[in-house]
Amino acid sequence: MIVYGPVPSWRLGNSLGVDLIEARKGFSKSCTFDCIYCQLGHKGIRKVKPKKMPILRSDIVVLTKRVRETKPDYITFSGQGEPTLNLSLGDAAQKIRKITDVPIAVLTYSSLINLRKVRENLNACDLVIAKIDAGTQSLFKKINRPCKGITITKIIQGLTKIKTKMAVQTLLFSCGRLTNADDKAIKGLIKVYKKINAAKPIRIFLGTAYRPAGSDKVKGVSKDKLKKIALQIRKETGITVVHYEQHDPKSVSRKLGPEELKDNLLELLKRRPCTEKEISTRFSDKDIKGLLSRSVEQKRLKIKDNFYVLR
Numbered sequence: 001m002i003v004y005g006p007v008p009s010w011r012l013g014n015s016l017g018v019d020l021i022e023a024r025k026g027f028s029k030s031c032t033f034d035c036i037y038c039q040l041g042h043k044g045i046r047k048v049k050p051k052k053m054p055i056l057r058s059d060i061v062v063l064t065k066r067v068r069e070t071k072p073d074y075i076t077f078s079g080q081g082e083p084t085l086n087l088s089l090g091d092a093a094q095k096i097r098k099i100t101d102v103p104i105a106v107l108t109y110s111s112l113i114n115l116r117k118v119r120e121n122l123n124a125c126d127l128v129i130a131k132i133d134a135g136t137q138s139l140f141k142k143i144n145r146p147c148k149g150i151t152i153t154k155i156i157q158g159l160t161k162i163k164t165k166m167a168v169q170t171l172l173f174s175c176g177r178l179t180n181a182d183d184k185a186i187k188g189l190i191k192v193y194k195k196i197n198a199a200k201p202i203r204i205f206l207g208t209a210y211r212p213a214g215s216d217k218v219k220g221v222s223k224d225k226l227k228k229i230a231l232q233i234r235k236e237t238g239i240t241v242v243h244y245e246q247h248d249p250k251s252v253s254r255k256l257g258p259e260e261l262k263d264n265l266l267e268l269l270k271r272r273p274c275t276e277k278e279i280s281t282r283f284s285d286k287d288i289k290g291l292l293s294r295s296v297e298q299k300r301l302k303i304k305d306n307f308y309v310l311r
């Protein structure tokens, strides 16, 4: 288990990341999908079989210290892949509850949600944020490129059985002629939102590709279009829709030694490209700008569309 951040999240405020998966050396992720827009790149391990990876006492010690130092708004299971691939997710949530009352969220790609054990693990969190990018199997396959056997129907069925608070998040984008932001795709998504909401009330987080994606062809939708689609969905479904808006990240004042600062920065950027402004609100070190420019010179980081990413 790796603790990273807090990440500045437009949905959750300062969100302290907990990665229960951590990609193997030489790979950028372990996931059941390979989404066309994935910010972690496409050098991943694709797998569908979840397994138990134990939560150590030392992991909880690290987490406790970081919670105390950073006072996050949420503790969020996310990171280099699909958190539900680790069957210890529920155990991790219970252990975290013993050390803090900060709410626990999980970002899931919903791909294993038809498994009872996975749903139990998700129900151990305060908030499940489940990804749905397409309303049809053919678009789902083109966008999320799931492992064999994962279908949108199974995902929807599984989501309707979640008992804890739930939100559905959709990332709207285009990549050449492929898009999930045209009329036809939005109608398909609306059907899915309605179906899930009838069984299990949700709210919708509507995002767009605003950080560097795995391919330069991936483009986000404009601010106006995102707003217009959010209004349409709200009108046709009656569901609360929160859409992405640029915001000023809340500061986390944290003073670290030089080595710890480097490690923390690396763990953050491995999982989430960040702008200089975002990074400088994460660490109170005066030399953070110097560290970033040295890391670029030493070819450990690069800047892409104003975001620092790992090389």
Ligand code: SF4
Pocket: 029, 031, 032, 033, 034, 035, 037, 038, 039, 040, 080, 081, 082, 109
């Ligand atoms: S689900 Fe997330 S981590 Fe997995 S491929 Fe898609 S964007 Fe990347």
